[in-house]
Amino acid sequence: MNPNLYLIKYLLKPEMKATRDGYGEGLVLAGEKNKDVVVLCADLTESTRSLAFQKKFPERFVELGVAEQNMASVAAGMSLAGKIPFVSSYATFSPGRNNEQIRTTIAYNEANVKIAGAHAGISVGPDGATHQALEDIGLMRMLPGMTVIVPCDYEEAKKATMAAAEIIGPVYLRLGREKTPLMTTFDTPFKIGRAEVFKDGRDAVIFCCGSLVYNAVKAALDLESERISAAVINIHTIKPLDGETILKYARRTKAAVTVEEHQIYGGLGGAVAEFLAKEFPVPLEFIGVNDKFGESGRPDELIEKYGMGVAAIKKAVKRVLARK
Amino acid sequence: MEELHETKLKQLELKANQIRQDIIAMLVEAGSGHSAGPLGMADIFVALYFHVLKHDPRHPEWPGRDRLVLSNGHICPVRYAAMAHAGYFPISELKTLRKLGTRLQGHPHRLALPGMETTSGPLGSGLSQAAGMALALKMDGAPNRVYCAMSDGEHDAGQTWEAVMFAAKYKLNNLTGIIDRNNIQIDGYTEDIMPLDDLKDKYESFNWHVIEINGHNIREFVDACATAQTIFEKPAVIIAHTIPGKGVDFMESKFEWHGKPPNKEEAAAALRELRTLQGQIEAGHID
Numbered sequence: 112m113n114p115n116l117y118l119i120k121y122l123l124k125p126e127m128k129a130t131r132d133g134y135g136e137g138l139v140l141a142g143e144k145n146k147d148v149v150v151l152c153a154d155l156t157e158s159t160r161s162l163a164f165q166k167k168f169p170e171r172f173v174e175l176g177v178a179e180q181n182m183a184s185v186a187a188g189m190s191l192a193g194k195i196p197f198v199s200s201y202a203t204f205s206p207g208r209n210n211e212q213i214r215t216t217i218a219y220n221e222a223n224v225k226i227a228g229a230h231a232g233i234s235v236g237p238d239g240a241t242h243q244a245l246e247d248i249g250l251m252r253m254l255p256g257m258t259v260i261v262p263c264d265y266e267e268a269k270k271a272t273m274a275a276a277e278i279i280g281p282v283y284l285r286l287g288r289e290k291t292p293l294m295t296t297f298d299t300p301f302k303i304g305r306a307e308v309f310k311d312g313r314d315a316v317i318f319c320c321g322s323l324v325y326n327a328v329k330a331a332l333d334l335e336s337e338r339i340s341a342a343v344i345n346i347h348t349i350k351p352l353d354g355e356t357i358l359k360y361a362r363r364t365k366a367a368v369t370v371e372e373h374q375i376y377g378g379l380g381g382a383v384a385e386f387l388a389k390e391f392p393v394p395l396e397f398i399g400v401n402d403k404f405g406e407s408g409r410p411d412e413l414i415e416k417y418g419m420g421v422a423a424i425k426k427a428v429k430r431v432l433a434r435k
Numbered sequence: 436m437e438e439l440h441e442t443k444l445k446q447l448e449l450k451a452n453q454i455r456q457d458i459i460a461m462l463v464e465a466g467s468g469h470s471a472g473p474l475g476m477a478d479i480f481v482a483l484y485f486h487v488l489k490h491d492p493r494h495p496e497w498p499g500r501d502r503l504v505l506s507n508g509h510i511c512p513v514r515y516a517a518m519a520h521a522g523y524f525p526i527s528e529l530k531t532l533r534k535l536g537t538r539l540q541g542h543p544h545r546l547a548l549p550g551m552e553t554t555s556g557p558l559g560s561g562l563s564q565a566a567g568m569a570l571a572l573k574m575d576g577a578p579n580r581v582y583c584a585m586s587d588g589e590h591d592a593g594q595t596w597e598a599v600m601f602a603a604k605y606k607l608n609n610l611t612g613i614i615d616r617n618n619i620q621i622d623g624y625t626e627d628i629m630p631l632d633d634l635k636d637k638y639e640s641f642n643w644h645v646i647e648i649n650g651h652n653i654r655e656f657v658d659a660c661a662t663a664q665t666i667f668e669k670p671a672v673i674i675a676h677t678i679p680g681k682g683v684d685f686m687e688s689k690f691e692w693h694g695k696p697p698n699k700e701e702a703a704a705a706l707r708e709l710r711t712l713q714g715q716i717e718a719g720h721i722d
Contacts, residue, residue: 176597187553188569193575
């Protein structure tokens with residue numbers, strides 16, 4: 112593991128916390144720092160963890176009811192009058208239901224609005240496919256000027272939220288519902304647009320994002336015992352993509368696997384494939400949901416069933432090595 | 436708001452006629468665009484830019500300005516013409532409408548043209564943006580007013596009503612909605628496509644203050660804007676009954692003219708008619 116990143120030593124039973132909790136705490140910190148930060152929510156204040164901000168800054172909290180389209184455009188209007196709005200909902204509704212409003216009134220308008228999509232990914236679990244966003248990275252990545260961030264853990268989500276408030280322009284923050292392993296610490300560096308090498312390696316590289324970074328690290332550590340050296344790169348910013356780091360590891364290993372809790376089309380895998388096809392083509396394998404909707408189940412069961420578990424990542428690394 | 440004297444009223448009526456002529460000239464030059472809505476809203480846009488709004492064309496970003504959101508972006512030729520006459524950009528630039536490299540995009544874009552408060556076109560999202568601006572200004576205790584021009588047809592969209600509820604909830608008394616009640620939309624008459632009446636009752640039951648006016652009577656519109664400013668607990672909406680295509684006989688009240696421009700012959704006929712009207716206003720034969 113990279114000693115310069117102050118990562119938590121890999122543990123079999125890691126401490127668990129949800130990225131949405133990092134968002135909630137990041138909002139309060141961003142709000143303390145800048146009085147222009149306002150938070151909007153569409154009837155999901157507790158579960159998007161906007162509640163702490165509402166309690167601390169009730170006069171800067173806006174409740175819109177079940178109206179995500181209105182929320183996106185109200186936020187655009189508030190930003191044009193000088194505010195820094197964070198809009199909070201589930202990713203299936205925002206940026207799902209309100210996609211056109213985000214496109215026209217936020218992205219094309221270059222409005223300084225931050226969109227937080229909670230309950231993203233299949234690990235939403237028992238709620239089922241209607242509430243499991245698996246296409247949101249793709250939707251947001253296609254919009255000109257949109258920054259897209261997928262934090263890997265609670266601590267990174269907190270830093271990403273604060274960083275989103277600092278930069279000018281629209282940002283999409285992808286958050287999960289479940290408690291997931293803590294990997295980074297207060298001291299771990301975070302910069303929008305800069306990927307971090309969590310583990311170095313020579314034979315293959317795993318580009319990953321979100322809570323599955325943990326599975327990728329575990330797969331890479333397991334593979335060491337089989338004399339396979341796999342690097343693990345946390346691509347927390349899907350857009351703008353850190354092409355320099357991706358190119359460096361593609362050149363070094365000449366075999367890459369992408370890992371994300373998203374459709375294998377259009378998300379991190381798509382972004383890496385588009386970039387490497389042009390810059391330095393290498394064999395690629397994609398870990399993600401393969402053109403299907405999810406279903407009800409326990410998060411861990413769903414991750415396994417839909418092919419995003421540690422064993423699936425190890426197999427993908429071996430497949431890509433065979434294609435070298 | 437300052438009083439509207441008779442001499443100024445006549446100037447504004449002449450200005451509205453001039454803007455209608457410009458709209459025809461722009462549309463025939465562009466070869467595409469919308470005719471009926473812009474002609475129908477000429478009186479109101481003249482009243483806004485030359486009497487109602489606090490603004491400074493030389494300093495479009497002046498923080499003290501009132502904000503005008505155009506929700507139904509497709510009627511932008513009327514806003515462009517009014518802005519050019521107000522001094523935001525040269526009148527000669529109107530001829531660039533919809534052409535490559537123009538600041539006058541087919542639907543208005545905030546970043547293309549100083550003074551264009553927001554980007555619009557997809558219907559039903561303007562009132563949300565205007566309400567967001569109004570709420571942000573209220574949070575800051577700022578005195579600016581926000582105006583939102585809307586079409587009647589975009590009241591088919593659920594988002595409009597989400598915004599109507601929202602503005603009432605937050606008692607946005609610094610927000611004035613203006614509805615172009617011209618009874619047409621692109622597929623036909625509004626009451627055939629998706630009945631909207633009674634709009635006044637609907638808004639009142641959503642806890643807005645409603646004022647209904649003749650949208651071609653500049654004095655009625657100015658008075659309505661002044662009344663809206665006195666309403667304390669609610670947002671206000673002005674339902675302006677207008678004639679789509681107003682001023683050009685063969686376009687008036689015909690939904691077929693919602694979404695197309697005149698050809699050269701039609702434009703010439705329209706301009707002849709508008710110039711005749713201009714002469715009558717100058718001679719004092721029309722109120």
